[in-house]
Amino acid sequence: MTGNIVLNISYVDKTFGGLQALSNVNLEIEEGKTHAIIGPNGAGKSTLLNVCVGRIKPDRGTVTFNGEILTGKEPFEINQLGVARVFQTPEIFPQLSVLDNVMIPAFASRDGSFEFNPFTLLSDETKIRDEALRVLSDLGLGDQVNNVSGSMSRGDKRRLELAMGLIQRPKLLLLDEPTAGMSRADTNRTIETLIRIKERGMTKVIIEHDMHVVFSLADKISVLAQGAIIAEGAPDEIRGNPKVQEAYLGGAQI
């Protein structure tokens, strides 16, 4: 163990009905690193992220972030601590413009969870607007800022999602399959962006199916199968791990 542990998931269990979605999951995320969680469909990856952001309450176990216990906190409180999440299916504000979509999270990180400010004008918020424009053009959405976000292509919506996460400058960014449904070119562009952020030292947890993405970004990989972590290590270690191969291939055979 070298770095500072930012996120600590310990002994987390979760069952849905009779289905064991997570069983005794322990995970430590180091500061500044990109940690990938991989595993076959239904392994519990998304459930794990949901536990982290407060969407799902675990039956047992705790999640701590920089020493604060997250379990039992409201999603907005968790976000205010510096944990942002990028959703797998785009969760944007479809009726608002692309720019508005990005400005909203920026307000959240500036003003906190609630600010009563009906007497300032949006048009006066130049700082936030410039920041949003910068993030958008970084992600190649600069030409779409005034479009209604709901009418964008799926790939663009995913990038908008990413922009909404990035503008908050979170301490920890949780990415749920950030490139799913993107073209190869878009995927590569996203990878580049994420590498650039990595250089800035933001901690990231990525759930991903695309091994190309995983191996280009991850410093560390955890493998989840049937709700339990079956392997953990550097990318190279995971690549050669027979248990991982079995989990993937075995899963495929069934």
Place this chain on the structure above:
Amino acid sequence: MSDLKFTRRGVLKSGAALGAAGVAPSFFVRNAWAQDFTNNPGNGSSVVLGFNVPQTGAYADEGADELRAYQLAVKHINGEGDGGMLNTMTPLSLKGNGVLGKKVEYVTGDTQTKSDAARASAKRMIEKDGAIMITGGSSSGVAVAVQSLCHEAGIIFMAGLTHSNDTTGKDKRKYGFRHFFNAYMSGAALGPVLEARYGKDRNAYHLTADYTWGWTQEESIKNTTEALGWKTTAAVRTPLGAGDFSQYITPVLNSGADVLILNHYGKDMINSLTQAVQFGLRDKQVNGKNFVIVVPLFSRLMAQGAGENIKGILGTTNWNWSLTDAGSQAFVKSFGAEYGFPPSQAAHTCYTQALLYANACETAGTFYPCEVINALEGFKFDGAGNGPTEYRAADHQCFKDVLVVEGNENPSSQFDLLQVVQVVPRAQVEYDPAIFGGELGTCS
């Protein structure tokens, strides 16, 4: 800007002083006050009356009948048609050439049986249409609300159907006049008949509509019946517009009461009566007596809705078309000839009110409200149905005979729903105006 009306008070002071002197000949008075009172018709050839009746909601049919009566009254005042009660009313100053030589025109509005809507409608008539008198309505809440508005605006209000004691009691106003009878008079008229029919030893159970009118009626009837020696088992308040009253009727069954008094009007009355009869209350025996139902305020229009259920049920009414006096006959005849069916009590009251106002103006020789009020106060007349009638000066309540009626067991026609049991003479229903308190205010 002739629309600016509410600031008249200061301006009118001098006018009032002149009015108090009250000696000037009428043509002089008219000219002297040409600009002085709200909606003064001045030298115009016509005068506008405002007919404010419910056109939507539960009382829409009653409102429609009121409007028919008003239209008929306008015709007669203007000298069209057969003249109706103009031929029978005495004393009468109207000549059948309009009022003071001016043709009567009218505007209409919808009260919706809501005080807000009624006031809005009345204000429109006053501010926009230049109405010099407002009349109509089908509930006491509306009557009281519009009456006080008219008082403020300096416009005479001739109330339509309103039965609460408050209208000419604690909420009476100098500018408001009521021809219709009230709950107290209902009680006073009903008492002796109840005693004669049902004896002195009875237990009454009241179901009362839970608002001002219901309460005053409950109180009046209770006072009467308790004076007879009846006991009051319970007086239960029911929500207005409850629809289904069964949950209030079931407790009556084993309460030991042998009389059910329904202080309901309109749809509430139809529903509660229909349901009470369904519960077998009319055929029940309690304490060795026949159980009876009493509906203190009856209306023929509403009784239609209760169908067979009203047969044999006692109540009171202001007027019924089957009356045989000359005034009633004349009115029924011209109303029937015009519309093909007999008028309701609401129609009669409204028709009479319009005529009384017009006549008062003619008598006073001016439209100036204070003079018209003077002419109406204490005005004694006959030939408008219900025998000799007086507009009492002290509270602006009309005193006349009250009809005790019962649901007709064997109607001879589709309109023959109510049968007059007794015409209770005026002397029996009169009371001291002081008992209800209130203050008329002054005419300024």
Place this chain on the structure above:
Amino acid sequence: MDAIFLQVLNGLDKGGAYALIALGLTLVFGTLGVVNFAHGALFMLGAFCAVTFQFMMTASKQIKDESITFFDAYKEVPYLEIWFGHVGTVLIDWVVPLSIIMAIPVMLLIGLAMERGLIRYFYKRSHAEQILVTFGLAIVLQEIIKSFFGANPIPTPAPEIVAGSANIGALFGLGDSVVYPYWRLIYLAFSGLVIFAVFAFLQFTTFGMVVRAGMADREMVGLLGINVERRFTIVFGIAAVVAGLAGVMYTPILPPDYNMGMEFLVLSFVVVVVGGMGSLGGAVSAGFLLGILQSFASMNEVKAIIPGIDQIIIYLVAVIILLTRPRGLMGRKGVMED
């Protein structure tokens, strides 16, 4: 004891009526996702089916009252009585139950026409627009009825034989004062029957299965290649018939007038929502629950403790239930929550 028994019975009776009125509303809510403010108008139209049928059956020969000359006063003798004598009298006496025969096809047609002609264009529109259009439609329907029948309630009595009250007390060994009107007992049984029929239809027919699946997950059913649209039309028709039947059978209890639908509208919404959106069982249980509570709240003993409780009990219960159970009694997640 007698009093309690009577109030329970009364509560059931009220509850049956509430449940029946709410049933059609929740069906339309749950399957079509439409906020139907015209549901009360359907209830009212049903009642006026009975009125119309009564008018037809009692079409009368008018025997003029010669003593009155200035208006058309007459005594009516129905043609049915003239032609068929006693049989005619019986037919007229039974007019309310008989009008069910007419009400079913008429209400079905009205329902189908409403859905095809108007409602179907609003499935994808916002709830706000659904409210405006159905409210507008309700007003139009009301005004049409008013122009034909006037604003006054019209008496529509139950058949003579069931007009009185049954001595229930004797049946259960209670006092003599425990009587209850036959017609209300019939209404209770009838609502039970209709509710049961609707449930059975949804439970045991393939059509019902698809509708239930549609209530659970509309897109899913659409994806299966089933023509959901046509089924929705039929569901709306059924809802109209149920509302109409509730109206027909209610006429002897509440002489119908054009505005009766509006008066029941708020109540039926409260029942449906307290029951939980998208749940038929919830609507029915909420109907009975509210009926019984209302009946008890109206007892003098209760009112003596809390004055005015009978006025607000329904709303108070609605608030308490919605605060303790987020989706009413049996509501499903995600239905009408956004």
Place this chain on the structure above:
Amino acid sequence: MKLFKLSAKDAIMMAVFIAVVLTMPIWLKPIGAGYPDLLQKFAIFGLFAIGFNILFGLTGYLSFGHAAFLGVGSYTAVWSFKLVSMSVIPAVIFGTVLAGLFAVVIGYVSLRRTGIYFSILTLAFAQMCYKMAYSVLTPITNGETGLRVLRDDPRVVDAMFGVEQNAVPVGELFGINMQGYPGFYFCAAMLILGFFIALRIFRSPFGMMLTAIKTNQTRMRYTGFNTRPYLLVAFVISGMYAGMAGSLMAVTDPLAGAERMQWTASGEVVLMTILGGVGTLVGPILGAGIIKYFENIFSAINESTLHQAFDFLPDSIDNVVVAIISPFVGDGWHLTLGTLFVVIVIFLPGGLVDGISRIRKRFSRKSHASSTTGASEG
């Protein structure tokens, strides 16, 4: 002044709005609506609808109980007239604040639920207020008759300064009676103030957050916003608008009746807003105007007025025309209103304002690049 800053476009809109409102007595005269009472009603219900739209239009929460706040505002204002002073200033302030307090309580409870559950909760609260006001609370509300101002009410402040009252006390502002046209201009000033505040809310980050909550509340929570206080503030603001509208009703006509709280009154403001255009700034005012116009003018047309209007036609045609029109006016005004609702929803989806801008767009055939509709449109 930063507080009064507006973008150039909005400043023009504001100026036009002020001009249009203040000249209402002139341009409404030809259509028969230029008399004080109806003008006051336009302003008051416009204010009510603007406030309702801040909740419904921005957050999407459909309250079916806003009439309760209208009623509370009215009763409070009348009590202020009775106990404090005939001056309208305390009346309006007390009415608005007390309605706001009611809104805090009702909003806090009701906002625990969303969608139709929220609607029914608000409806239930309002209906309880109405039923109580009509019956058991009569000592406070004077029940069916309505609460009125009487000459012998205490009025402590007025008594202190020895202000004499007329036989019929009337609300006043610095000695001007708040009835007739002065009353209208007072209401109009409040409407303009209300419109300005609404405009600022629409253009503020706060307004943007409300719109975002409407669009995707779940996402807002994961974006770090506690949505509940936003919703509650919006609810309270719109409740205060309703309270102010209610107190203005009492100012122009010192009487408060319970039916102002009935569900039909709540439904009316919903209809006004939808009719004009949910989430638009001027739509609700337009909707309010149309409904009040129908209620007051169409209901007053009777056959004889129609005959007068079509007098220029030959008798036979006159009769036919009158026969066709008369079912839709007078006691048939509901029919016209209902038909209007249906027609507007079908042909102008999104309400009048949205429909009109759509039609304009179709004619101008502009490029579709910036076709933002909804929340931020005027």
